[in-house]
Amino acid sequence: xxxxxxxxxxELLLAWRNGEAAALDELTPLVYDELHKLAGAYLRRERRxxxxxxxxxxxxxxxxxxxxxxxxxNRAHFFGIAAQMMRRILVDYxxxxxxxxxxxxEIHVALDEALDEAEAQDADLVALDDxxxxxxxxxxxxxxxxxxxxxxxxxxQEVAEVMSLSDSTIEREWNTARLWLRRELTxx
Numbered sequence: 001x002x003x004x005x006x007x008x009x010x011e012l013l014l015a016w017r018n019g020e021a022a023a024l025d026e027l028t029p030l031v032y033d034e035l036h037k038l039a040g041a042y043l044r045r046e047r048r049x050x051x052x053x054x055x056x057x058x059x060x061x062x063x064x065x066x067x068x069x070x071x072x073x074n075r076a077h078f079f080g081i082a083a084q085m086m087r088r089i090l091v092d093y094x095x096x097x098x099x100x101x102x103x104x105x106e107i108h109v110a111l112d113e114a115l116d117e118a119e120a121q122d123a124d125l126v127a128l129d130d131x132x133x134x135x136x137x138x139x140x141x142x143x144x145x146x147x148x149x150x151x152x153x154x155x156x157q158e159v160a161e162v163m164s165l166s167d168s169t170i171e172r173e174w175n176t177a178r179l180w181l182r183r184e185l186t187x188x
Contacts, residue, residue: 006075013072024066035062035082038153042086052093061085076158083152091129098126131184135177142177149174 009030015023039057064085065078072078136143141163148159160170 009075009078010072013074013078017070017072028062031078031082032058032062034079038079038083039086041153042090042151052090057086057089060089064089074161076154076161079158080148080152080154080162083148083154087129087147087151091125094125127185128181131181134184135180139177142173142180145170145173146177146181 009027012023012027012030016027035058036054039054039061043052043054043057061082065082068081070081132143132146135146144163145159148154148162149156152159154162156167156170156174159165159174160167163170
């Protein structure tokens with residue numbers, strides 16, 4: 001199967017936005033594989049034994065996406081919003097696990113090295129989300145760039161397209177944001 005062109009996906013997004021239900025039917029199989037790759041990349045960064053599976057993450061994100069009234073601009077915009085949805089799902093999942101670890105669940109499991117590692121990775125994701133929220137307070141653009149690059153897996157060029165900025169601006173802001181986040185995360 002060939003990769004669908006960016007133009008074709010954009011045309012389908014615009015048709016869907018304009019109320020053509022058949023466009024969503026045609027769009028779904030075209031974007032599903034790419035969403036699956038994106039979710040797989042996220043979950044590879046997660047702890048081993050994560051109970052949220054790739055298909056579950058894709059399906060949850062897709063359900064949230066089709067439930068939104070979004071003025072789709074293009075393919076990159078769609079995947080940027082999908083990345084944002086996946087980030088929210090993973091962070092919500094990590095926060096819920098942390099709550100359960102503190103006694104919120106009825107079943108308590110003795111901690112061993114694997115559970116310690118899992119908890120640390122959940123904490124890392126929550127810490128990254130908290131740091132991104134802090135960054136957004138004083139530089140929303142940099143926070144969005146990190147979200148699109150890290151969680152969305154978008155290239156510099158795709159982020160530039162989504163945000164209507166130059167590649168060099170995105171590159172500069174990405175590098176600055178990464179340095180700020182690294183400092184923020186190592187201080188905690």
